[in-house]
Amino acid sequence: MILDAKIPDGSIEDKWSNHKFSNKLVNPANKRKYNIIVVGSGLAGGSAAATLGELGYNVKCFCYQDSPRRAHSIAAQGGINAAKNYQNDGDSVYRLFYDTIKGGDFRSREANVYRLAEVSGNIIDQCVAQGVPFAREYGGHLANRSFGGAQVSRTFYARGQTGQQLLLGAYSALNAQIARGQVEMYNRHEMLELVLVEGHAKGIITRNLVNGAIESWSADAVILATGGYSTVFFLSTCAAGVNVTGAFRSFKKGAGFANPCYTQIHPTCIPQEGDHQSKLTLMSESLRNDGRVWVPKDPKVSEQLRNKDIRPRDVAESERDYYLERKYPSFGNLAPRDISSRSAKEACDKGRGVSYTGFGVYLDFEDAIGRLGQPAIEERYGNLFEMYERISGDNGYETPMMIYPAPHYTMGGLWVDYNLMSNVDGLFVLGEANFSDHGANRLGASALMQGLADGYFVVPYTVANYLARVGAGAPDPDGPAFKEAKASINDNLNKMLSVQGKRSARSIHIELGRIMWEYCGMARDDAGLKKALQLIPELREEFWSNVRIPGTGEQLNIELERAGRVADHLEFAELMCHDAHDRDESCGGHFRVEHQTDEGEAKRDDENFSHVSVWEHQGVNTAPVKHNEELVYESVTMATRSYK
Numbered sequence: 001m002i003l004d005a006k007i008p009d010g011s012i013e014d015k016w017s018n019h020k021f022s023n024k025l026v027n028p029a030n031k032r033k034y035n036i037i038v039v040g041s042g043l044a045g046g047s048a049a050a051t052l053g054e055l056g057y058n059v060k061c062f063c064y065q066d067s068p069r070r071a072h073s074i075a076a077q078g079g080i081n082a083a084k085n086y087q088n089d090g091d092s093v094y095r096l097f098y099d100t101i102k103g104g105d106f107r108s109r110e111a112n113v114y115r116l117a118e119v120s121g122n123i124i125d126q127c128v129a130q131g132v133p134f135a136r137e138y139g140g141h142l143a144n145r146s147f148g149g150a151q152v153s154r155t156f157y158a159r160g161q162t163g164q165q166l167l168l169g170a171y172s173a174l175n176a177q178i179a180r181g182q183v184e185m186y187n188r189h190e191m192l193e194l195v196l197v198e199g200h201a202k203g204i205i206t207r208n209l210v211n212g213a214i215e216s217w218s219a220d221a222v223i224l225a226t227g228g229y230s231t232v233f234f235l236s237t238c239a240a241g242v243n244v245t246g247a248f249r250s251f252k253k254g255a256g257f258a259n260p261c262y263t264q265i266h267p268t269c270i271p272q273e274g275d276h277q278s279k280l281t282l283m284s285e286s287l288r289n290d291g292r293v294w295v296p297k298d299p300k301v302s303e304q305l306r307n308k309d310i311r312p313r314d315v316a317e318s319e320r321d322y323y324l325e326r327k328y329p330s331f332g333n334l335a336p337r338d339i340s341s342r343s344a345k346e347a348c349d350k351g352r353g354v355s356y357t358g359f360g361v362y363l364d365f366e367d368a369i370g371r372l373g374q375p376a377i378e379e380r381y382g383n384l385f386e387m388y389e390r391i392s393g394d395n396g397y398e399t400p401m402m403i404y405p406a407p408h409y410t411m412g413g414l415w416v417d418y419n420l421m422s423n424v425d426g427l428f429v430l431g432e433a434n435f436s437d438h439g440a441n442r443l444g445a446s447a448l449m450q451g452l453a454d455g456y457f458v459v460p461y462t463v464a465n466y467l468a469r470v471g472a473g474a475p476d477p478d479g480p481a482f483k484e485a486k487a488s489i490n491d492n493l494n495k496m497l498s499v500q501g502k503r504s505a506r507s508i509h510i511e512l513g514r515i516m517w518e519y520c521g522m523a524r525d526d527a528g529l530k531k532a533l534q535l536i537p538e539l540r541e542e543f544w545s546n547v548r549i550p551g552t553g554e555q556l557n558i559e560l561e562r563a564g565r566v567a568d569h570l571e572f573a574e575l576m577c578h579d580a581h582d583r584d585e586s587c588g589g590h591f592r593v594e595h596q597t598d599e600g601e602a603k604r605d606d607e608n609f610s611h612v613s614v615w616e617h618q619g620v621n622t623a624p625v626k627h628n629e630e631l632v633y634e635s636v637t638m639a640t641r642s643y644k
Helices: 015-022 043-055 093-103 110-129 162-180 245-252 285-289 299-306 323-327 337-349 366-372 374-392 447-470 480-499 505-520 526-546 558-582
Strands: 035-039 058-062 183-186 189-197 200-208 214-218 221-224 263-269 292-296 361-364 401-410 427-429 611-616 625-630
Touching (some): 035 200, 043 058, 162 183, 189 245, 214 480, 221 245, 263 285, 263 337, 292 299, 323 337, 374 401, 427 447, 480 526
Parallel strands (some): 035 058
Antiparallel strands (some): 292 361, 611 625
16 A cells, blocks of 8 residues: 655645646536546535536535435534634634644644645635525624634634534535536435446445445546544444445545544533433534533532432532633633543543433533523524423523533544545545544534535545546446446345344444443553454354344345444444554543553653554455554644643
């Protein structure tokens, strides 16, 4: 596997401008000769498909949902970062760049992150032009709020529905191109295979989720924008349908998978209620602007709260531990997600948790309501309070919300170079599906920024450079490579259907999730990871010998969909644990308990692990091979991350 990041020469401020100028172009009359496949219709995929269609390419866009507007980007709540410095509080492109590098614990590629900060302002202009209803100040100017890991206000938002509103903007642009005939939209189609022709990505195989048909699609290039993989934990903040299949099937065809162990545990989620749940609910990090996080100082008081012998308001101020404010006075309740999550776990592990399970802390708005009034809090976060009350039954204005960390975003993904192309020629990877911008931890409000930057402002330039180099000429979708891929897919589906065992795919997924949360979750150690690497192959064997899938493949079959995704999770989980075991350091969201400071903070090993770990598939039940991309920092100085 050859890893050439293709980072342009020159100063970091000039790299992207110089690179765009040096790229080859496709003239407007020739763009209609090229066909591009986009897999995924969220912020990254939807914006890419719309932009490429508007440029004149022939685009086919695929999603497994019943509509592009159902992509999981819709669930993002709190906001999107951009370096516009509207608040005149010291923000700049460089500060956004540095905060993102530091937030990722110095484990991301410098050039990609600077480009992200550089184009961030264009995203806001684009979305305003599309009619995205960002919050505004009284005079009409766009409003900003703070988010974790930053001391400036750079986050643009639409109440607690920012992802939904941004997705509707991209969706409207996508629909315009569908109406023009430049984009063909295929809903309820799931990608099951990447097709290579002479080493280049030239198409995909999909399953029509309505009638079960296995279909071939060819193109001159393939863009993958299929999101993350935190449903490997089963319970996460992601929709139950979110999966790793698109990325993992590409990995099995030769694409390198980078840093799979980098998973983010979000600190602000509604605690788990019981085994009946299929997902957990995110409460926006923006709530930590005005909500104060606390637990009782005395475990006995926590026990009284769990038993409902007393109410939260009965706990005197002197008996409360506002632990984020105590431990990180410079950032307080807006400490980064990885740090805030571990701090909540630490408090609960000491017996100071307040939910009936013992795994919960308070997010209290009493001070903010007293200072600003309830109407001001309702204006900022009203829909989030409504959602919380519907789920928990408690009024967050009158009693503190209960929150606890949960699996959320994934920073690992397929390896890409500066052009967002994987090591497989012609396969571009955008948004959460790639690894490039967030390092070992994602700061809040950066996911939407990356997805739209990749789709609107990066890949339209870089895919043109690739297409101009290789020329037009999508292969025959009935050619040998496609027939072979379809046969492989059919064999795999028939194999699953023929088992006819006694267990549902869901029950096996739940068991896998427990293994991953226990041994590869918020805290990891050598013994636990070795245990997971023993248990996962055993569970995978259980799946292939005892799963039961009703129905057939030639029809609507939700259980077959689920089983295919679980099968991929069972292989991917092992890769994730290999990576976590190999990375013998702590950094960002990857916390190895053997490597922590005296104060319990993550302790990096820059001498041995200042690199991207890129894994190459070697087959099922065979350990993957690791390749390194060394991380070189020319514009920042690596330092011990501190938010105190």
